[in-house]
Amino acid sequence: MVETLSSVSDPEIPVLTVLDLGVIREAIEKDGIIYIKLTPTYSGCPAMDVIGDDLKKAFSEIGKQAKVELVLSPAWSSDWISEEGLQKMEEYGIARPLSESNDIDVLLNSKKLVKCPQCQSTNTHLVSQFGSTACKALFKCDDCLEPFDYFKCLK
Amino acid sequence: MSNLYNYILTIADNSLILAQRLGELCGHGPSLETDIALTNISLDLLGQTRSYYQYAAKLKGEDKTEDDIAFLRIEREYKNCLLVEQPNTHFGYTIGRQFLFDVYHLMLMEKLQNSPDETLSAIAKKGIKEVSYHKRFSSDWVKRLGDGTEESNQKMQEAINDLWRFTDELFFMTEAEKAMAKEGIGIDVSTFKEKYYKEVSEVLKEATLTVPENKYFTKGGKEGVHSEHMGYILADLQYMQRTYPNMQW
Numbered sequence: 292m293v294e295t296l297s298s299v300s301d302p303e304i305p306v307l308t309v310l311d312l313g314v315i316r317e318a319i320e321k322d323g324i325i326y327i328k329l330t331p332t333y334s335g336c337p338a339m340d341v342i343g344d345d346l347k348k349a350f351s352e353i354g355k356q357a358k359v360e361l362v363l364s365p366a367w368s369s370d371w372i373s374e375e376g377l378q379k380m381e382e383y384g385i386a387r388p389l390s391e392s393n394d395i396d397v398l399l400n401s402k403k404l405v406k407c408p409q410c411q412s413t414n415t416h417l418v419s420q421f422g423s424t425a426c427k428a429l430f431k432c433d434d435c436l437e438p439f440d441y442f443k444c445l446k
Numbered sequence: 447m448s449n450l451y452n453y454i455l456t457i458a459d460n461s462l463i464l465a466q467r468l469g470e471l472c473g474h475g476p477s478l479e480t481d482i483a484l485t486n487i488s489l490d491l492l493g494q495t496r497s498y499y500q501y502a503a504k505l506k507g508e509d510k511t512e513d514d515i516a517f518l519r520i521e522r523e524y525k526n527c528l529l530v531e532q533p534n535t536h537f538g539y540t541i542g543r544q545f546l547f548d549v550y551h552l553m554l555m556e557k558l559q560n561s562p563d564e565t566l567s568a569i570a571k572k573g574i575k576e577v578s579y580h581k582r583f584s585s586d587w588v589k590r591l592g593d594g595t596e597e598s599n600q601k602m603q604e605a606i607n608d609l610w611r612f613t614d615e616l617f618f619m620t621e622a623e624k625a626m627a628k629e630g631i632g633i634d635v636s637t638f639k640e641k642y643y644k645e646v647s648e649v650l651k652e653a654t655l656t657v658p659e660n661k662y663f664t665k666g667g668k669e670g671v672h673s674e675h676m677g678y679i680l681a682d683l684q685y686m687q688r689t690y691p692n693m694q695w
């Protein structure tokens with residue numbers, strides 16, 4: 292089961308599996324059917340439909356039928372991303388979410404706390420509160436001048 | 447049940463129509479960052495709409511789906527307020543519309559999260575996180591434009607002056623809203639009207655804008671009587687389902 296689940300990755304951040312992302316709330320096998328509870332990161336996240344389909348496909352490849360249910364409560368939090376997931380994300384070039392108060396400081400009060408995933412400098416500034424997807428904000432490093440995504444803290 | 451159904455639509459239709467308006471800007475935003483921001487906000491609102499419609503469809507039964515509710519109603523059956531259907535006249539206007547809605551929307555979600563209706567409460571809890579970002583974005587831009595150049599200040603002021611007349615409708619209670627508030631499931635929106643105008647005024651002042659004193663307000667959307675813009679919005683929104691019934695992506 293875990294092996295099949297971890298073969299499915301986030302279409303937006305392909306280095307993260309659904310388990311790293313923390314969107315699988317439950318997966319149980321009953322009478323030969325796999326029942327999966329999936330929590331969306333953001334309400335309108337288009338990746339969720341894709342993830343649901345990918346899960347069904349992954350299980351059908353091992354001869355099992357999977358049923359996926361979206362659950363909204365409790366709402367997903369960026370705290371649910373595993374430490375391993377956060378490391379993979381950074382290696383992939385996306386800065387990891389800061390604590391809630393630091394997140395407000397960087398997004399609202401232009402504090403320099405987000406670490407550039409390329410050169411590790413915190414001499415970075417916010418370009419846009421909304422990045423390539425709703426869960427990310429766009430930053431730019433003032434040392435190596437690379438733009439990069441920052442995964443927003445969501446609680 | 448029919449009160450609950452109508453109540454859900456009263457909230458959800460605002461998100462749908464505003465999402466549609468913001469979606470029109472995809473690829474047309476004044477800068478890449480604002481384009482992405484506005485379409486991300488649109489997507490959040492659309493996601494919330496889907497959760498509400500799925501719930502409403504379940505209540506309705508009769509094999510209804512979220513798509514039936516989104517695409518197959520006539521204009522009079524949409525319950526969104528007039529504010530959200532106003533056009534993207536210019537960037538300041540879009541920001542003004544967003545700001546006046548976001549302040550209200552967040553206050554409503556903060557109340558709705560405590561509703562004993564588990565589904566509404568769950569949607570609201572999830573929505574709060576998103577709508578807080580929307581409000582940050584729109585109020586930042588109101589301040590930036592208001593306290594910007596002479597021209598941006600003038601355009602922002604004109605937008606606020608023009609949109610002001612739609613704000614009172616946010617606090618108008620339809621029969622469904624009254625009934626659900628009485629049952630303790632829905633929210634009595636009049637309870638945060640004063641708070642709303644206070645917060646809006648504070649941001650406007652910080653943006654060096656004048657709070658309109660105009661006491662002439664207009665309403666109708668929440669009861670299905672929409673402005674002339676609504677037909678065009680629905681034509682765009684419904685075109686595919688009307689032309690190719692039951693089509694799927």
Ligand SMILES: [Zn+2]
Nearest residue numbers: 407410432435
């Ligand atoms: Zn750097």
